[in-house]
Amino acid sequence: MKKNRILNKIRKYRSKYVDIFVDYTFDLSHRIQFLLDQKSMEQKDLAKALGKNESEISKWMSGSHNFTLKTIARIEEVLGDKLLEIVNEENISKGEKVSVVFINTEHTYTPRHYIPLRESSHLKKYSPNYRNTVIADC
Amino acid sequence: MNSNREIIVELFEEHSEVNFYSIRYSDNELSEADLFFDKVLDNEELDEDVEILSKLLDKIGENGAELRHFRHAGTKSDKVAALPEYLSSTNLRLYAIRLNEKIVILGNGGLKKTKTYNEDPFLNECVETLKQIDRFIGARIKNGQTIVFRKELMGNLKFYFKE
Structure with a gap:
């Protein structure tokens, strides 16, 4: 382009x-x-x-x-709905992949559609399917 | 003797959702958007705002040229607007025609130090030029001389302005 x-x-x-x-x-x-x-x-x-x-x-x-x-x-x-969320470091343990959600978008998070990211094993860093979502190794 | 000055609308940048075009006087090598960025890059006070504007263009290019990202600049009936809609630090303005969600035609601009752009001769000329181009393009789209297809502007994109 x-x-x-x-x-x-x-x-x-x-x-x-x-x-x-x-x-x-x-x-x-x-x-x-x-x-x-x-x-x-x-x-x-x-x-x-x-x-x-x-x-x-x-x-x-x-x-x-x-x-x-x-x-x-x-x-x-x-x-009545989330705009953003902060990482909760208490849930991070060594070797565990966690999600760092910067901004909730309609594709990644709503109270009705939220899927805990540790269940989404196919999620890759900066996956286009999960805009603004990063999995960080700890 | 009245002479006409030729302005060409040509592709400036292509993004996944939006094409940015710019206007270029045929006796200049650089487009008006090139001249704008060249000029503002020389002003250190505008460094951050220029970076924000450039990133905003990227985001608009990736997501679509929604109306809310633009500050309306012309009359109620035209599509002339300014980018960005809002900056907390300065009144840097890049004037453009937001043709639709997929096509934006960038003009020139600068730092707005007056209450309205009309009070600044250069900014006023930037806006008035775009208003005319907006009118011409509108007419040519209606008569089929210019075609809008997805994010492309095609056909007759040369315009003549009386000096």
């Missing part, structure tokens, strides 16, 4: 934290939109429920917004 020379130069020297940051922010906005669609809600409904202006919700949904944990918590409360 054709790639631009100047953008390739930027990609080569781009800070790793920027890649991680935009992966988070973009996927978070995607997850929020998925949940809104699932609940037949619009951004203005989310704004009303949170007491925010629609323009602020637009910023959140842009794909590059730096969410605070408090904002994520408030959105989770309104939407």
Whole structure:
């Protein structure tokens, strides 16, 4: 696929934290939109429920917004579903493969469809079937 | 004597879900998007925002050009927008035509230091040029001179602007 020379130069020297940051922010906005669609809600409904202006919700949904944990918590409360989850290190034992879920997407996690990843023996690191899911050896 | 300046819309980058095109004046070797990135790379203050913008283009390319990723810039009836929709640190703007979820035509842009882009002559010209191209492309799609097929823009992609 054709790639631009100047953008390739930027990609080569781009800070790793920027890649991680935009992966988070973009996927978070995607997850929020998925949940809104699932609940037949619009951004203005989310704004009303949170007491925010629609323009602020637009910023959140842009794909590059730096969410605070408090904002994520408030959105989770309104939407009644997880946006992200933190690794629980108490469950990690030596030699055990565990999952590190960065952002829950509709394909990897919902309360109805969640499959504990240690049961999914075919899961590979950065498997395209489990976007944003990594198995780490400990 | 009035002369016409030729602008060509050509492929800038291809991704799995989106093709990015850019506009190029035929008397320039570089497209407007090339000129934008060349210019902003020289400004150290914009380093992080340029990196974020480049990564955002990658994510849009992989996932689709959803409306919410763009900040509307033109009039209600056109498809001219700015990327990114939001940056916390600066008002860096890359203007584009979001033709649909699979095709984006990148123009030029820069740092918006005024309240609205109209107040900045260069940014205003960026937006006005894209508005015209948006109108021309719309008309050519209707009459079949330009064809949209999945993420490809085909057919007559040369436009003439009066100077």
